[in-house]
């Protein structure tokens with residue numbers, strides 16, 4: 001079991017709808033460790049770099065407009081298996097297909113307004129944290145409750 005890092009982001013609709021606390025809570029309550037957090041207005045070139053694998057998709061321009069339409073909340077989370085677990089907590093890309101109990105399943109209805117991003121692999125977790133956070137913005141710390149979450 002490998003300690004991993006994942007990049008989680010509350011998208012502009014999640015911020016506008018006042019869902020930031022709710023979304024952070026899901027990862028906190030699960031027992032993962034928050035290592036980075038900031039409110040941030042994403043410039044277009046960063047959005048394009050973040051979603052570079054989707055450049056050729058027809059929805060790409062709308063996706064970039066959406067992600068840059070207001071502030072996002074950038075987060076880095078750490079834990080054993082955090083990448084896949086966070087994807088499960090987030091739910092399917094299309095919120096109507098996402099299971100109840102997941103963030104998208106509970107809080108969203110449309111793919112184009114699916115409130116949250118989560119890295120899809122440990123490699124992308126590292127890549128995205130390096131992309132969205134500057135050196136020194138990520139904190140490595142030991143939660144006092146660590147031994148009550150992992151033996």
Ligand code: DAT
Pocket residue numbers: 054059063092093111112114116117118120
């Ligand atoms: P995910 O965010 O679940 O990792 P993804 O990486 O395939 O999904 O796509 C990134 C984002 O792009 C997704 O959250 C919303 C948007 N998107 C994906 N597929 C789409 C589609 N068919 N129509 C509109 N937007 C789409």
Ligand code: MG
Pocket residue numbers: 118119120
């Ligand atoms: Mg993705």
